[in-house]
Amino acid sequence: MAPAADRRLQLGILTSGGDAQGMNAAVRAVARTTISRGARVFAIYEGFQGMVDGGEGIRELEWEDVSSILHKGGTVIGTFRSKDFREWEGRRRAARNLLEHGIDRLVVIGGDGSLSGLDQFRADWPGLLAELVEAGEISPRTAAEHPALMFAGLVGSIDNDLVGTDSTIGADSALHRIIEAIDALASTAASHQRCFVVEVMGRHCGYLALMAAVAGGCDYVLIPESPPAPGWEDMMCASLRRARGNGRRDTMVVVAEGARERTGEPITSAYVRDVLQERLGEDTRVTILGHVQRGGAPSAYDRWASTWLGHEAALEVLSASPGSVGPVIGFHGNEVVRVPLVDAVARTREVPELIRTGEYGQAMEHRGGAFTEMAQILRELVDPTPTPAERPSFSAESQARLAGLGIPAPGPAKRIAILHVGGLAPGMNSAARDAVRLGIRRGHTMLGVRDGFVGLREQAISELGWAEVEEWLANGGAELGVRRTLPTASELYPISRALEEHRVDALLMIGGWNGYQGVHLLDRERDRYPALRIPMVCLPASIDNNLPGSEFSIGADTALNVVTEAIDRLKVSGAAAKRAFVVETMGRYCGFLALASGLAGGAERVYLHEEGLSLDALQADVSWLRESFAAGRKLFLAVRNEEANPLYTTDFIARVLEEEGSGRYDVRQAVLGHVQQGASPTPADRLLAARLVSHALHVVGEQFAAGTAESFYLGLADGAIQRFPIARLNDDVDMEFRRPRHQWWLALRPVLQAVADGPV
Numbered sequence: 001m002a003p004a005a006d007r008r009l010q011l012g013i014l015t016s017g018g019d020a021q022g023m024n025a026a027v028r029a030v031a032r033t034t035i036s037r038g039a040r041v042f043a044i045y046e047g048f049q050g051m052v053d054g055g056e057g058i059r060e061l062e063w064e065d066v067s068s069i070l071h072k073g074g075t076v077i078g079t080f081r082s083k084d085f086r087e088w089e090g091r092r093r094a095a096r097n098l099l100e101h102g103i104d105r106l107v108v109i110g111g112d113g114s115l116s117g118l119d120q121f122r123a124d125w126p127g128l129l130a131e132l133v134e135a136g137e138i139s140p141r142t143a144a145e146h147p148a149l150m151f152a153g154l155v156g157s158i159d160n161d162l163v164g165t166d167s168t169i170g171a172d173s174a175l176h177r178i179i180e181a182i183d184a185l186a187s188t189a190a191s192h193q194r195c196f197v198v199e200v201m202g203r204h205c206g207y208l209a210l211m212a213a214v215a216g217g218c219d220y221v222l223i224p225e226s227p228p229a230p231g232w233e234d235m236m237c238a239s240l241r242r243a244r245g246n247g248r249r250d251t252m253v254v255v256a257e258g259a260r261e262r263t264g265e266p267i268t269s270a271y272v273r274d275v276l277q278e279r280l281g282e283d284t285r286v287t288i289l290g291h292v293q294r295g296g297a298p299s300a301y302d303r304w305a306s307t308w309l310g311h312e313a314a315l316e317v318l319s320a321s322p323g324s325v326g327p328v329i330g331f332h333g334n335e336v337v338r339v340p341l342v343d344a345v346a347r348t349r350e351v352p353e354l355i356r357t358g359e360y361g362q363a364m365e366h367r368g369g370a371f372t373e374m375a376q377i378l379r380e381l382v383d384p385t386p387t388p389a390e391r392p393s394f395s396a397e398s399q400a401r402l403a404g405l406g407i408p409a410p411g412p413a414k415r416i417a418i419l420h421v422g423g424l425a426p427g428m429n430s431a432a433r434d435a436v437r438l439g440i441r442r443g444h445t446m447l448g449v450r451d452g453f454v455g456l457r458e459q460a461i462s463e464l465g466w467a468e469v470e471e472w473l474a475n476g477g478a479e480l481g482v483r484r485t486l487p488t489a490s491e492l493y494p495i496s497r498a499l500e501e502h503r504v505d506a507l508l509m510i511g512g513w514n515g516y517q518g519v520h521l522l523d524r525e526r527d528r529y530p531a532l533r534i535p536m537v538c539l540p541a542s543i544d545n546n547l548p549g550s551e552f553s554i555g556a557d558t559a560l561n562v563v564t565e566a567i568d569r570l571k572v573s574g575a576a577a578k579r580a581f582v583v584e585t586m587g588r589y590c591g592f593l594a595l596a597s598g599l600a601g602g603a604e605r606v607y608l609h610e611e612g613l614s615l616d617a618l619q620a621d622v623s624w625l626r627e628s629f630a631a632g633r634k635l636f637l638a639v640r641n642e643e644a645n646p647l648y649t650t651d652f653i654a655r656v657l658e659e660e661g662s663g664r665y666d667v668r669q670a671v672l673g674h675v676q677q678g679a680s681p682t683p684a685d686r687l688l689a690a691r692l693v694s695h696a697l698h699v700v701g702e703q704f705a706a707g708t709a710e711s712f713y714l715g716l717a718d719g720a721i722q723r724f725p726i727a728r729l730n731d732d733v734d735m736e737f738r739r740p741r742h743q744w745w746l747a748l749r750p751v752l753q754a755v756a757d758g759p760v
Contacts, residue, residue, distance in 0.1 A: 008038060008039050008040050009039040009040070009105060009318055010039065010040045010041075010042065010101060010102040010103045010104075010105070011030075011034050011039055011040070011041050011042070011103065011105045011106070011107065011314065011317055011318065012041075012042045012043075012044050012051075012058070012098060012101075012103045012105070012106045012107070013027055013030045013031065013041060013042070013043060013044065013061075013077070013106070013107045013108075013109075014043070014044035014045075014047055014048065014050065014051065014077065014106070014107075014108055014109070015027065015047060015075040015077055015078070015079045015108075015109045015110060015156060016047035016048055016079055016080070016081070016082075016108060016109070016110035016111075016114035016117075017047070017079060017081060017110040017111040017113055017114045017156070017157075018079070018111060018156075018157070018158070018294065019073075019074045019075050019079050019156070019170075019294055020156040020157055020158050020168070020169050020170025020171075020173075020174075020294065021073045021074075021158075021169075021170045021173035021174070021294070021295075021296065021297070021298035021299070021302050022156070022169040022170050022172075022173060022298045022299075022302030022303060022305070022306035023074070023075040023079075023109055023156050023169060023170070023306070024066075024069040024070060024072050024073075024074070024075060024076055024298070025069075025070050025298065025302065025303045025304075025306035025307045025310065026109050026154055026156070026169060026306040026307070026309055026310035026313070027043070027066060027069070027075065027076065027077060027109070027310065028066040028069055028070060028307070028310065028755065029306070029307040029308070029309070029310025029311045029313075029314065029751070029754075029755050030107050030310040030311075030313055030314045031043075031061045031063075031065070031066045032063060032066060032754060032755040032758070033310065033311045033314035033315065033754045033755065034314045034318065035061075035062075035063055036754050036755075036757065037314070037315075037318055039318055040060060041060070041061050042058050042059060042060050042061065042101055042103060043058075043059055043060075043061050043065075043077045044057065044058050044077070044106075045057050045058070045059070045077050045078050046077075046078040046079065046080040046082075047078065047079045047080040047081070047082055047110070047114070048080070048082040048084075048085035048090075048094065048114070048117060049080040049082040049084060049085065050078070050080075051085070051094040051097060051098060052082060052084045052085055052090045052091075052093050052094045052097070053093075053097075054093070054096075054097030054100065055097075057097075058097060058098070058100075058101055058103075060101075063758045064758075067602075068571075068602075070298075070303050070307075070600070070601070070602045071297050071298070071303075071568050072297070073173075073294070073295050073296050073297055073298060074294075074295075075109075075156075079110075081113075085117055085121075086117070088124070091120075091121055091124055091128060092128050092131060092132065094121070095121075095125065095128040095129065095132065096132055096137055096138065099129075099132075099138055099142055099146060102146075104146040104148065104149055104150060105149075105150045105151065105317045105318070105320065106118065106149065106150075106151040106152075106317070107151065107152050107153075107154065107310070107313045107314065107317055108151060108152075108153050108154070109153075109154040109155075109156045109169065110153075110155075110156055110157075111155065111156065111157045111161075111162075112155075112157075112161075112162060112344075112345045112348050112349065114153075115153045115155070115328060115341055115344075115345055116345050118151055118153060118326075118341075119341050119342060119345070121149060122148075122149045122151060122325075122326065125148060125149040126147070126148070129143040129146070129147075130143070147322050148322035148323055148324075150317055150320035150321070150322065150324060150326060151317060151320075151326035152312075152313040152316040152317050152320075152326050152327060152328075152329055153313075153326065153327070153328040153329070153341055154169060154306075154309050154310065154313055154328070154329055154330075155168040155169060155328060155330060156168065156169040156170055157169070157170060157171070158170040158171050158173070158174035158201060158208065158293055158294055159171070159201060159202050159203075159204075159205045159207060159208065160205065160207040160208070161202075161204065161205035161207065161348060161351075162328065162330065162344055162348050163344060163347040163348045163350075163351065163366050163367070164328070164330065164337075164339040164343070164344045164347060164348075165328070165330025165331055165332070165337065165339060165344070166330070166331045166332055166333065166368065166370075166719055167301075167305070167330070167331050168330070169302060169305075169306050169309070170294070170298075170302060171207065171208070171302075172299045172301040172302050172305075172683070172684060173296065173297075173298045173299045173301075173302045174201070174208055174293040174294065175208060175211055175212060175215070175683040175684075176296075176299050176682065176683060177289065177292055177293045177295070177296060178198075178200055178208060178212040178216070178289060178293060178683075179212060179215050179216050179682075179683045179686075181198065181287065181289055181292075182198060182212060182216035182217075182218065182252065182254075183216065183474050183680070185198065185252070185287060186216070186217070186250055186252065186474075189249075189250030189251070189252065190249040190250040193249050193250065193282070194250065194251075194282065194283050194284070194285065195240075195250075195251040195252075195253070195273075195276050195277075195280070195282045195283065195284035195285070196250070196251070196252050196253070196284070196285050196286075196287060197253045197255060197269045197272045197273045197276070197284060197285070197286045197287070198212075198218075198252065198253070198254050198255070198269075198286075198287050198289065199254075199255045199256075199257060199269040199286065199287070199288040199289065200212060200254060200255070200256060200257065200289055200293065201256075201257055201289075201290075201293050202223070202224065202256035202257055202258055203224070203257060203258040204224055204258050204351055204352045204355070205224065205225070205256075205258075205351070205367070206221070206223025206224050206225050206226070206256045206258075206259075206367075207367070207371065208256070208293070209221050209222070209223050209254045209255065209256035209259075210223055210371065210374055210375060210378065211374065211683065211687055212254055212683070213254045213378055214374050214377060214378050214381065214686070214687060214690055215683040215686040215687050215690075216252065216254070216473075216474075217252070217381075217473040217474070218252040218253065218254050218382075219239060219240055219243050219248075219251055219252055219253060219382050220236050220239060220240065220253045220254070220382070221253070221254045221255075221256075221378060222253070222254070222255045222256060222259035222267050222272070223256045223259060223375075224256055224258040224259055224260060224352075224355055224363075225351070225355060225360060225363040225364050225367060225371075226360050226363075226364060226375065227259070227260055227261055227262045227355070227360065228261065228262075228267075229262065230261075230262065232261075233275045233279070234279075236253070236272075236275070237275070237276070237279045237280055239382060239383060240253075240276070240280060241280070242383060242384075242385070243382065246384060246466050246467055247466075247467030247470060248467075248470060251276070251280075251282070251284075253272055253276070255267065255268075255269045255272055260355075262358065264356070269286045269288060270286060273285070273286050297568070299561060299682070300557070300560045300561045300563075300564040300596065300597065300600040301557065301560075301684065303564065303599065303600035303601075304596045304597075304599040304600045304748070305331065307599050307600075307751060307755060308336065308599075308748060308751050309329055309330070309331075309336070311750075311751045311754055311755065312329050312336050313329050316329065316338070325340065325341070325342075326341060327339055327340060327341060328340075328341050328344045332718070332719055333551060333716075333717065333718045333719035333720075334551045334552075334744050334745070335718070335744075347366060350366065351363050351366050351367070354366065369719075369720065370691070370719070370720075373691065373694070374687070374690070374691075377434075377438070377690050377691070377694050380437070380438050380441040380442070380694075381434065381437050381438065381441075381690070383441065384437070384440050384441055384466045385441075413443045413444050413445055414444050414445070414505035414506060414700075414704055415444070415445045415446075415447060415502070415503050415504055415505045415506075416435075416439050416444050416445070416446055416447065416504075416505060416506045416507075416508060416697075416700060417446075417447040417448070417449050417456075417461060417499075417502070417504045417506070417507050417508070418432050418435050418436070418446065418447065418448055418449065418464075418480065418508045418510065419448075419449035419452055419453070419455065419456060419480065419507070419508075419509055419510075419511075419515075420432075420452055420478050420480055420481065420482035420483075420509075420510055420511045420515070420541070421452040421453060421482065421483065421484065421485075421486075421509055421511040421512070421514050421515030421518055422482065422484055422511035422512025422513055422514045422515045422541070422542060423482070423484065423512050423542060423543070423544070423677065424477065424478055424482050424677045425511075425512065425541040425542050425543050425553065425554055425555025425556075425558075425559075425677065426476050426543070426554075426555045426558035426559065426677065426678070426679050426680065426681040426682075426685060427541060427554035427555045427558060427681035427685035427686060427688070427689050428477075428478040428480075428482065428510055428511075428541050428554065428555070429472040429473065429475045429476070429477065429478060429479055429681075430472065430473050430474075430554075430681050430685065430686045430689040430690070431510045431539060431541060431554055431689035431690075431692065431693050432448070432464075432469065432472060432478075432479065432480055432510060433469040433470075433472035433473050434473075434689055434690045434693045434694070435508055435510070435693040435696070435697070436448075436464045436465075436466070436468075436469045437466060437469065438693060438694055438697055439697055440465075440466055442697055442701065444697075445463060446463070446464045447461050447462065447463055447464065447502065447504065448461070448462055448463075448464045448480050449461050449480065450462075450480055450481050451480075451481040451482070451483050452481070452482060452483035452484075452485060452511070452515070453483065453485055453486065453487045453491070453495065453518055454483050454485050455481065455483075456487075456495050456498055456499075457487065457491050457494045457495050457498065458494075458498075459498045459501065459502065461498065461502045461504075473686065474680050474681070474686075475680065476677075476678055476679055476680050476681065477678075482511065484514045485514075486514050486517060486518050486521070487518055487521060487522070492521075492522070492525055492528075492529055492532075493529065495522070495532075496529035496530075496531035496532055497531070499531040499532070499534065500531040504531075504534065505534055505535075505704070506534050506535040506536070506537075506700040506703070506704070507519070507522075507534060507535070507536040507537070508536075508537050508539065508693070508696055508697075508700075509536065509537070509538045509539065510539045510541050510554070510693075511538075511539075511541050511542070512540075512541060512542035512544065512546075512547065512553075513542065513544075513546065513547065513738050515538060516538050516547065516548075516713060516726075516729060517729075519536050519538050519711060519713075519726060520726055520727075520729045520730070522536060522711075523536060523711045523726050523727065526709070533709045534709050535699070535700040535703035535704070535708075535709050535710060535711060536711040536712075536726065537696040537699055537700060537711065537712050537713070537714060538711075538712070538713035538714070538726065539554070539692045539693065539696055539713075539714055540552075540553035540554060540692070540713075540714075540715055541553055541554040541555055541689075542554075542555060542556070543555045543556055543558070543559035543586060543587075543593065543676055543677055544556070544586065544587045544588050544590045544592070544593070544739075545587075545590060545592040545593070545745075546587070546588065546589070546590035546592070546738060546739040546740065547713075547715070547740070548713065548715070548724070548729065548732040548733050548740045548741075549713055549714070549715035549717060549722065549724045549732065549740075550714070550715025550716050550717065551715070551716050551717055551744055552684075552688060552716055554681075554685050554688055554689050554692070555677075555681070555685055556592065556593070556685075557682045557684040557685050557688075558679050558680075558681050558682045558685050559586070559593060559676040559677065559679075560593060560596050560597055560600065561679070561682055562672075562675060562676050562678075562679050563583075563585055563593060563597040563600075563601070563672060563676060564597050564600040564601050566583070566670070566672055566675070567581075567583060567597060567600075567601030567602075567603075567637065567639075568601070570583065570637075570668075570670060571601075571602075571635060571637065574635055574666075574668070575634075575635070577665075577666055578629060578633075578634050578635075578664065578665040578666065579634075579635060579636075579665055579666045579667070579668060580625065580635075580636040580637075580638070580654075580657050580658075580661070580665050580666070580667045580668070581635075581636070581637050581638070581667075581668050581669070581670065582638045582639075582640060582650055582653050582654045582657065582667070582668075582669045582670070583597075583601075583603075583637065583638070583639050583640070583669075583670045583672065584639075584640050584641075584642055584650040584669070584670070584671040584672065585597060585639060585640070585641060585642065585672060585676065586642055586672070586673070586674075586676050586677075587641050587642060587643070588642065588643055588738060588739075589609045589610075589641075589643045589737035589738055589739055590609075590610075590641075590737075590738075590739045590743070591606075591608035591609055591610050591611075591641040591644070592743070592745050593641070593676070594606050594607070594608055594639045594640065594641035594644075595608060595639075595745060595746075595748055595749065595752065596745065596748070597639055598637075598639040598752060598756075599748060599751065599752055599755075601637060601639070602637060603637040603638060603639045603752070603756065604625075604636055604637055604638065604756045604757075604758075605621055605637075605638040605639070605756070606638070606639045606640075606641075606752060607638065607639070607640040607641060607644040607645070607648075607653070608641050608644055609641055609643045609644050609645070609737070610743070610746060611749075612644075612645070613644050613645040613648050615648075618648065618653065618656065621638075622656060622657060622660045625657065625660075625661070626660060626661060626662075626664065628758075629661070629664045629665050630664065636665070638653065638657075640653065650669050650671060651669060653669075654667050654668070654669040655667075688716060691716070691721055692714055692715075692716070692721060695714055695721040695723070696714055699712055699714070699723060710725065711725070711726040711727075712724060712725060712726055713726055713729060
């Protein structure tokens with residue numbers, strides 16, 4: 001039992017079930033948030049089994065115990081599927097062992113089975129205590145002081161299978177592993193004109209398989225929620241023949257491990273291989289990725305997002321009162337939501353039953369709108385030939401809007417031009433490739449404009465074909481070229497002439513701040529230049545993540561992963577010495593990269609333009625750092641947004657830290673620069689690109705059908721793609737600092753403070 005004089009709250013944390021990358025980030029956040037609130041935190045090792053066994057299975061955590069674990073895969077406190085905990089006697093022992101440490105509050109990170117066990121434990125708690133009192137194993141006073149078990153659940157599952165939340169801990173990292181493998185396999189498959197069948201995890205959930213198929217540019221996918229119709233083998237082979245006929249040199253089929261036929265018969269990767277070899281006569285290989293999907297360092301998202309979730313879970317449990325029913329904490333879009341545990345688990349377990357009874361539509365709906373949307377996008381991306389009903393293709397929302405206006409079926413194909421304007425962003429090629437393929441599928445002619453508005457003025461416009469964009473998906477850079485140059489008043493006439501001469505019916509601008517401003521200018525001048533009276537749509541692509549209407553821009557996730565990987569390497573380089581690092585990120589006046597990478601990389605300080613940087617604050621940090629190293633600190637990391645302060649530069653901060661350190665530590669600075677723009681796009685950026693361009697084509701399709709020419713900018717907001725009139729663009733942004741007036745990610749600032757401001 002905890003000493004009677006120590007009346008602080010005691011909280012336990014455990015990880016259970018299958019491991020998932022990002023669990024360590026959540027454990028760290030729970031521990032440090034709890035300590036920063038003046039409470040005590042105990043790690044329960046090996047999941048619920050550690051609770052049952054007690055002793056060394058339950059140990060108090062101090063601040064430094066969770067240092068240097070953000071970058072590690074798996075879970076440092078272990079996980080176990082405990083049979084003992086499923087029995088009353090096991091739960092009875094667990095309750096007694098918790099009470100020996102004064103613990104009646106838990107954060108559990110695991111899958112639906114672990115969370116169900118947690119809820120059962122909560123329900124049994126009063127009965128367990130009564131039995132322990134009767135047996136004399138605890139006192140009536142102890143039982144009275146801990147009348148209820150309070151908890152919060154976090155979902156650690158690479159399958160991303162919990163209904164009610166958009167993402168679970170580990171899913172993004174697992175998708176990284178899969179796409180790395182698919183990208184690597186694609187190069188060897190193309191060299192030999194070979195087929196590959198890739199099997200990924202997902203017993204009842206096809207999230208990894210479906211998203212990998214879209215992000216990896218694969219030809220066919222088999223998932224549990226949507227079993228193929230009888231004769232699917234013929235349809236699959238016909239689809240793959242078409243792909244080869246369209247110039248594709250490799251064939252890639254993704255199979256979820258839980259894929260089945262409608263009869264319930266499993267579809268194995270070996271069977272798919274045999275079908276392809278027999279019917280296509282091609283050399284076919286199987287790659288079963290297995291547990292490699294769980295391994296490796298967590299992605300940047302699984303670090304900063306899991307840190308946020310862990311912080312919120314700790315606050316939830318510390319503020320809970322007896323009788324409260326703990327929630328599952330997850331995300332809807334980029335907003336933390338609390339979902340009733342029982343409801344979330346029950347709805348999650350409905351999906352396998354819906355599949356078993358043949359209610360596939362409902363099974364897909366349970367996975368959410370984005371899941372269903374991606375399934376449709378994949379069907380279009382792999383086949384350039386639309387059915388009559390799909391020429392052009394409209395979303396259900398678009399169809400309803402047109403029907404409400406009494407608008408007849410659209411007319412013949414249109415000519416849609418794509419251009420990039422602004423800074424280079426990884427994923428621009430992915431977006432352009434998907435736009436070309438989806439546009440062709442929907443019956444349009446797709447045009448590429450080289451070098452932004454400069455190329456538009458000079459009529460550097462050419463038609464883009466299906467095969468021409470085959471290799472663009474995974475490539476960094478921008479095959480169409482990108483320029484920041486804005487059109488001047490004198491250039492509006494040649495631009496309008498170019499649009500007129502090339503018979504451009506709509507314009508998709510995939511780019512950054514200058515692209516948005518340029519389209520806004522063209523939209524304002526349409527009364528003077530008739531050729532500008534066409535639908536124009538802006539899609540956000542910028543590593544700065546500073547564009548209005550969208551929580552994320554294409555390229556921001558890739559840049560964030562580059563920064564996080566660089567920080568990991570820097571910290572390794574400083575492990576043998578006492579060292580302070582000052583790292584500068586891009587972002588201009590938007591601090592997203594700095595703050596998110598600070599959370600993902602374990603920074604103690606982050607300097608943002610949004611908050612400002614004063615001499616007093618810098619002096620306070622120097623004093624804290626000096627005392628901290630004197631007390632035993634070995635490593636310090638500060639991340640500075642490039643425009644945090646025009647005078648307190650990265651070099652200035654590094655020099656101040658070194659001078660005031662008086663030899664207690666070395667100081668190094670790293671200005672990461674354009675390396676942040678140079679990587680192959682991450683799965684998240686590829687998937688965002690696909691969703692954005694699909695919606696953009698729906699928007700211009702509506703305009704064609706209605707005979708109107710409105711212009712919009714699109715973005716991901718509240719988990720869905722939304723549109724905003726370009727005319728209100730400047731109302732939504734801070735023009736001086738080139739960023740949205742509302743930046744959701746600033747909510748992460750108190751999270752950083754809770755996990756970074758450790759005791760001296």
